[in-house]
Structures are given as structure tokens and as C-alpha cells.
Amino acid sequence: MAPLHTCQTHPRAAFNRLHFLLYSSAIAALFYRHIAGFSASAAPSSLLLLLADAIFAIFWIFCQGLRWLPLRRREFPSRLPQVTGGQGLPALDVFICTADPFKEPPASVASTALSVMAYDYPADRLSVYVSDDGGSELTLFAFMEAAKFARHWLPFCREKGVMVRSPEAYFESNGGGEAEKMKAMFEDFREKVESAVNKGHVDLSMIDSPEEKAMFAKWKGFARRDHPSVVKVLCESNKDKDIAGHPLPNLIYMSREKRPSSPHHFKAGALNSLIRVSEVMTNAPVFLILDCDMYSNDPNTVQRALCYLLDPDLAPNFAYVQFPQKYRGINTDDIYGGENRRLFLTSPRGFDGQHGCNFFGTGGFFSRRSLYGPPATAPPPSDCESKAGVLLRSEHVLQKAHDAASCKFEHVKEWGSKIGFRYGSLVEDYYTGYILRCEGWQAVFCNPDRPAFLGDAPKTLHESLSQAKRWVVGFYEVGFSRYSPLFYGIKKTTLLAALCNLHHSFWGLPGIGLIVYGLLPQLFLFYDKPLFPKASDPWFFLYAYLFVAAYAHDFIEYIEFGGSFWKWWNDQRMFLIRGATAYAFGTLEFVLNRIGVSAPGFNVTSKSQEEEENKLYDNGMFAFGKSTPFFISLGTIATVNLISLIYGLTKAARTAGAADEMFLQLLLCGFVAANSWPVYKAMFVRKDGGRIPRNVTNTSILLACTFFYAGKVII
Numbered sequence: 001m002a003p004l005h006t007c008q009t010h011p012r013a014a015f016n017r018l019h020f021l022l023y024s025s026a027i028a029a030l031f032y033r034h035i036a037g038f039s040a041s042a043a044p045s046s047l048l049l050l051l052a053d054a055i056f057a058i059f060w061i062f063c064q065g066l067r068w069l070p071l072r073r074r075e076f077p078s079r080l081p082q083v084t085g086g087q088g089l090p091a092l093d094v095f096i097c098t099a100d101p102f103k104e105p106p107a108s109v110a111s112t113a114l115s116v117m118a119y120d121y122p123a124d125r126l127s128v129y130v131s132d133d134g135g136s137e138l139t140l141f142a143f144m145e146a147a148k149f150a151r152h153w154l155p156f157c158r159e160k161g162v163m164v165r166s167p168e169a170y171f172e173s174n175g176g177g178e179a180e181k182m183k184a185m186f187e188d189f190r191e192k193v194e195s196a197v198n199k200g201h202v203d204l205s206m207i208d209s210p211e212e213k214a215m216f217a218k219w220k221g222f223a224r225r226d227h228p229s230v231v232k233v234l235c236e237s238n239k240d241k242d243i244a245g246h247p248l249p250n251l252i253y254m255s256r257e258k259r260p261s262s263p264h265h266f267k268a269g270a271l272n273s274l275i276r277v278s279e280v281m282t283n284a285p286v287f288l289i290l291d292c293d294m295y296s297n298d299p300n301t302v303q304r305a306l307c308y309l310l311d312p313d314l315a316p317n318f319a320y321v322q323f324p325q326k327y328r329g330i331n332t333d334d335i336y337g338g339e340n341r342r343l344f345l346t347s348p349r350g351f352d353g354q355h356g357c358n359f360f361g362t363g364g365f366f367s368r369r370s371l372y373g374p375p376a377t378a379p380p381p382s383d384c385e386s387k388a389g390v391l392l393r394s395e396h397v398l399q400k401a402h403d404a405a406s407c408k409f410e411h412v413k414e415w416g417s418k419i420g421f422r423y424g425s426l427v428e429d430y431y432t433g434y435i436l437r438c439e440g441w442q443a444v445f446c447n448p449d450r451p452a453f454l455g456d457a458p459k460t461l462h463e464s465l466s467q468a469k470r471w472v473v474g475f476y477e478v479g480f481s482r483y484s485p486l487f488y489g490i491k492k493t494t495l496l497a498a499l500c501n502l503h504h505s506f507w508g509l510p511g512i513g514l515i516v517y518g519l520l521p522q523l524f525l526f527y528d529k530p531l532f533p534k535a536s537d538p539w540f541f542l543y544a545y546l547f548v549a550a551y552a553h554d555f556i557e558y559i560e561f562g563g564s565f566w567k568w569w570n571d572q573r574m575f576l577i578r579g580a581t582a583y584a585f586g587t588l589e590f591v592l593n594r595i596g597v598s599a600p601g602f603n604v605t606s607k608s609q610e611e612e613e614n615k616l617y618d619n620g621m622f623a624f625g626k627s628t629p630f631f632i633s634l635g636t637i638a639t640v641n642l643i644s645l646i647y648g649l650t651k652a653a654r655t656a657g658a659a660d661e662m663f664l665q666l667l668l669c670g671f672v673a674a675n676s677w678p679v680y681k682a683m684f685v686r687k688d689g690g691r692i693p694r695n696v697t698n699t700s701i702l703l704a705c706t707f708f709y710a711g712k713v714i715i
């Protein structure tokens with residue numbers, strides 16, 4: 001039998017290992033120098049630098065897990081009939097999560113659902129479930145309208161061979177001719193939904209049928225965090241047909257029960273409800289998880305995923321296929337590093353070579369069995385056979401579905417601890433994928449040339465940093481849990497796999513090192529105290545090598561997926577910016593959560609922007625605008641570096657030998673200042689709404705001056 005998929009070691013593995021050898025020797029030399037310096041004097045500044053270097057070195061060691069054996073895979077969907085034979089394709093349930101109709105426009109969420117309803121897949125085997133954690137009549141209304149629109153949209157896609165089957169994305173660049181009628185219909189749908197969203201509620205006059213009116217009348221009294229479960233079957237494959245007479249896939253709306261007394265566990269809780277509800281309704285052996293903004297960009301993706309899920313050799317232990325997160329609408333130079341290539345493209349390939357790819361919350365096709373315990377005790381495949389032919393709208397089935405979405409079902413069978421998506425981390429995706437792999441399940445990374453899904457990346461700096469901060473907290477929650485990769489992970493997997501997991505769990509750790517390097521050498525420069533070897537000292541070359549080699553390696557890794565020098569520059573800048581903000585504040589927040597001062601919260605990323613923010617983003621300009629602690633931190637560090645740089649350069653111009661002695665400190669200040677260019681502009685030059693607010697600028701300057709004044713103590 002010809003293989004359904006193949007796998008190769010990435011050619012860069014050898015290069016990575018060579019780099020490892022050279023670079024680790026350089027790190028050893030650096031620590032030798034630290035220790036030798038220590039025996040001479042142990043000033044607080046040397047201790048701080050040692051701490052920063054130790055953090056970078058530890059983090060670098062974690063990275064090696066990801067670089068040791070990156071894999072490249074290929075799939076051959078045309079060979080699927082070899083394994084499916086006469087039986088045809090398995091049933092598929094798709095789970096889409098949404099949580100807030102104002103941050104996640106319901107018309108866009110519905111477009112995501114339509115894009116998967118229109119998969120090139122037998123409609124009688126396809127079910128789309130949407131979970132609405134916002135418990136909003138607006139979302140339900142959007143989906144009721146979407147169900148009607150689907151009757152026209154699905155045949156249109158089929159007949160025209162459309163590839164991008166999210167109507168919202170399709171009509172951004174298509175129209176005219178025959179598509180014009182369809183486009184008008186979509187605009188109609190969108191306007192209807194948007195007008196309801198703008199009003200904040202659904203007018204009964206917008207609804208035609210008496211049954212729908214009755215449903216909405218019932219909905220009115222519900223509060224977002226205190227309501228019973230709601231399950232509505234909007235399309236039923238057995239009964240509902242599109243305008244060409246083809247059956248439609250099932251479309252089911254649900255909003256799980258929420259009570260103030262029951263913790264709801266954010267997205268993990270939503271996913272577990274989806275698993276339970278779908279189990280009583282359709283019980284497909286395979287399900288796909290999607291964030292509400294991640295629409296399908298290729299109607300044949302399921303077949304590609306099945307190349308792994310149906311491989312008889314893999315099947316007994318196989319958990320999931322992960323497709324990368326890719327984005328649309330990223331600006332030319334990707335100013336906020338929104339593509340996150342390291343997290344979503346480079347690292348997963350490295351994970352894949354070490355005990356399996358990580359899961360990142362969207363674009364993952366799962367074998368249902370894998371969420372029910374380790375491979376040895378998981379239910380046999382025969383328990384996960386689809387319930388074709390069940391009448392979804394029957395009283396009996398609906399009652400069971402409502403029960404499955406209720407709070408009390410959470411406690412039956414240890415959901416969130418032994419089965420289902422695991423609770424206790426804001427990155428439920430990463431946490432669950434990690435636990436599954438520790439239990440012995442397999443997972444692969446699948447990165448086809450044509451992106452399988454496309455989503456929205458945050459388009460303001462604040463949004464992007466808040467998202468990163470949530471991840472930092474979530475990752476620490478895994479790193480410091482009883483399942484920490486440091487103990488549990490090493491025991492259950494291998495050392496290299498544990499390194500990969502440590503890299504993610506302590507993603508925010510470099511923040512501490514970055515802050516030390518962003519402030520300490522600058523303070524010393526200001527007081528004319530050298531901290532590093534002179535430019536004429538042979539040790540200088542060690543520092544130069546450590547910096548240049550790390551950056552060059554990063555550049556080579558980044559550029560592999562295309563893109564320009566500037567994209568890479570912005571990406572490394574975001575690493576520094578996150579260091580001063582998301583990593584630092586995330587670390588602090590995690591500590592505060594742990595000592596009980598605050599509680600973790602999932603702040604949903606907004607998928608809709610103000611017009612001005614959009615314009616700034618499209619023009620490649622940073623949008624600050626808000627008064628937030630993030631920007632005070634950024635402003636302070638940028639100001640400290642500017643002051644030190646000006647002072648240092650003046651001094652170097654006037655005093656013989658100062659440039660040689662302070663060369664590395666000057667270079668570092670210059671590097672931070674070059675990276676802070678947009679911050680200076682936003683503080684001192686810009687007048688538009690995206691500039692840094694006056695009060696933030698003033699506070700930053702005040703803090704920078706206080707820092708120089710108070711910093712004298714440790715000099």
C-alpha cells in the first residue's frame with residue numbers, strides 16, 4: 001500500500017546541532033568569566049548580570065529541544081480510498097467557540113461556520129456546533145440567519161469551485177457577474193446582524209416565523225453569566241436541503257449553562273460541553289476545533305487530516321493533527337509580529353520530532369477517544385461510532401443535549417482533570433495537548449502549502465500584548481503545576497521533549513533578563529562605570545559572538561517562511577517589547593494569582609477595531625492611544641536608554657578612551673534606542689490618536705529620572 005503520508009528530518013537539524021556545539025562553548029566561557037570576576041568582587045550589579053545571563057542560558061537550553069530534530073511532513077489525500085474502501089469517510093463534528101458578540105462580531109463567527117459547512121465532505125457526515133459563551137441572543141440570531149443563507153451559499157461554492165468558503169473573506173476580493181447576486185444576499189445578511197449588534201438586542205420585528213419569535217421571547221430574561229443551557233438545531237441533515245436539493249450539514253447552536261456558583265473554566269469548559277453535547281447528538285469519531293475567527297481556506301482540509309487519523313498503523317495511539325495558525329490582513333512589515341512564526345511554525349516542527357506536536361487551540365483535528373484517558377484505558381473505537389440517523393430535533397435527544405450542557409454534568413466523570421480539556425491553565429490548548437502526549441498519545445504537525453485556516457491577529461499593540469500576557473500566565477500555570485515538564489514531563493516523555501515543554505511553560509522567563517539588560521548597563525553608563533570588557537579586550541569577541549550568532553540563527557530560522565528583513569526586525573523588536581511588558585507583567589500577575597491577591601481571567605482578544613486603529617495598522621504605524629501600565633513600562637525603559645545614550649555619546653566625543661571602555665554599553669543603548677524609535681515618535685512627535693497619551697509620557701519621564709536618582713545606591 002502506498003503511504004498516506006511521509007516524514008523527513010528537516011535539513012537544518014545538522015546546522016542546528018553544529019550551532020549548539022559552538023554556542024554552548026561560548027556560554028561556558030561566559031560563565032567562566034562571571035565566576036572569575038566574582039572571586040575578585042561580588043557587587044550587586046555582577047549578581048544581577050549573572051542572574052540575567054543565567055536566565056538567558058537556561059532558556060537557550062530549553063530551545064535546543066525544539067531545534068534538535070525538526071520534521072517535515074507530506075500527505076497524499078488522493079490515496080485515502082485505499083483505507084476507506086467501500087465504507088466512505090468517517091463522520092466529522094466541528095466545534096466553534098465564541099464568547100463575546102461585541103469583540104467577536106457574530107456575522108464573522110457565522111462566516112467561519114459557513115466556511116466549514118461548505119467543506120467538500122459528505123453533508124450527512126458533517127456537523128457544525130457553535131458554543132456561545134457570551135450567551136447572547138445576537139449570536140443566536142446571526143446563526144439563524146446564517147442557516148438560511150447557507151441554503152444559497154453551499155451550492156454556490158460547489159458550482160463555482162470556490163476555494164475560500166467564508167463568505168466574508170470571499171467577498172472581500174470577489175464580486176461582479178454571477179457572484180453579485182450572492183454578494184448582495186450576504187450583505188443583506190450582514191447588515192441585518194450588524195444592525196442588531198449595534199442596537200444591542202434583537203427586535204422581534206426582525207424575525208419572521210412565530211416559532212422563532214417564541215424562542216426569542218423566552219431568551220430575553222437571560223443574564224450572560226447566569227442562565228440555563230440552550231441547544232438549538234438550526235439545520236438538520238436528515239431534513240433540511242439547500243436550494244439545489246442537496247442535504248445541508250447539521251448546524252447546532254449551544255450556550256452551556258452558567259451559574260455564578262459554578263466555575264466555568266473559560267474555553268476549556270466550553271470545549272468539554274461541546275464534546276458532551278455532540279456525543280449525545282452525533283458522536284463523530286473525529287472532531288475539529290476552531291476559534292471563531294479561523295475560517296477554512298481550503299475545502300479539502302479534512303481529507304488531508306484523515307491521512308493521519310485513518311492510518312491503521314497510527315490509529316491506536318493517535319490523538320490529533322495540528323494545522324498552523326495563519327492570519328489574513330497582516331500589514332506589510334507585520335509591525336506587531338502577529339504571525340508569531342516561532343510559536344506557530346518553527347516550534348511545532350521541533351515538537352513534532354520530540355514526542356509529538358503541541359496543540360494550539362484552533363485548527364486541530366482530534367480523535368474523540370483521545371480525550372477519555374490514556375490509550376490503554378480509552379474506550380475502543382467502536383464506542384466512538386457516529387450516530388447517523390438520530391433525529392436531532394426530537395424531544396428526547398434535545399433533553400439529553402441540554403443535560404449534557406448543564407453545570408451538574410461537569411462533575412460526573414472528572415471532566416477537566418482526568419478526561420476532556422484540562423482545567424487550571426489559561427492556555428488550555430497547550431496544557432491539554434501536553435498531558436495527552438504524556439499519556440502516550442501521538443500528535444503531528446501538518447503544514448500544507450495552501451493554508452488550511454486563516455484568522456485575525458490582534459491589530460493594536462495593547463491587544464497583542466494583553467494576549468501575550470495571558471499566554472505567559474497560562475504557560476506558568478502549566479510549568480508550576482503538578483504536571484510540570486520538569487518532573488512529570490521528564491518522567492513520562494524524554495529529556496528533549498521535556499526541554500520543548502519547558503521552553504513553552506517558561507515562555508515569559510526571558511522578560512526578567514531583558515529588563516536587567518534594558519536598565520542596568522544604561523545606569524552604569526550614566527555614572528561612567530564600565531560593566532563589560534573594553535572593545536580592545538579579547539573578551540569583547542565573546543560578547544560579540546554571543547549576540548551576533550544568536551541573532552543570525554534567529555534570522556535564518558525566521559526567513560525560511562518567506563518575508564523581508566523588516567518583518568524579522570519587527571518580530572525581534574516585539575520580543576523586546578514583550579519583555580518589558582507582557583513577559584514582565586505576566587510573571588507578576590502569575591505570582592499575584594498564586595498568593596491569592598488576584599484570580600486568573602481570560603480576556604478575549606478583540607476581533608473588531610475602530611476605524612482609526614485600522615488605518616494606523618494598514619499604514620504600518622504603531623497604535624498606542626491608551627493609558628496602560630504596558631506603555632508606562634515601555635516609555636520608561638525607552639527614556640532611560642535615550643538619556644544614557646546621549647550622555648554616553650557626548651562623553652565619548654569629549655574624553656579619550658571613553659568610547660573604548662564603554663563601547664558595549666553604548667552599543668546596547670543604541671540598539672535599544674533603535675528599537676524604541678516608534679516609542680519616541682509616539683511620545684514626542686505624533687499628534688494623532690495613536691500616540692502615547694501625555695500623562696503616560698510624563699509618568700515615564702518622571703520614573704526614568706527617579707530611576708537614575710535612586711539607582712545610585714547600587715553603583
Ligand SMILES: O=c1ccn([C@@H]2O[C@H](COP(=O)(O)OP(=O)(O)O[C@H]3O[C@H](CO)[C@@H](O)[C@H](O)[C@H]3O)[C@@H](O)[C@H]2O)c(=O)[nH]1
Pocket residue numbers: 097098099100104131133265266267270290291292293360361362426427428429467470471474602603604605606
Ligand atoms: O471563556 C471563554 C473565552 C474564550 N473563548 C473562545 O476561545 C477562543 C480563543 O480566544 P481568543 O480571545 O481569540 O484568544 P487568542 O489568544 O487569540 O487564542 C489563542 O490562545 C488561546 C489560549 O489562551 C487558545 O484557546 C486559542 O485557541 C488560541 O488561538 C475564541 O474563539 C473565544 O471565543 C471561549 O469560548 N470561552
Ligand SMILES: [Mn+2]
Pocket residue numbers: 291293456605
Ligand atoms: Mn484569537
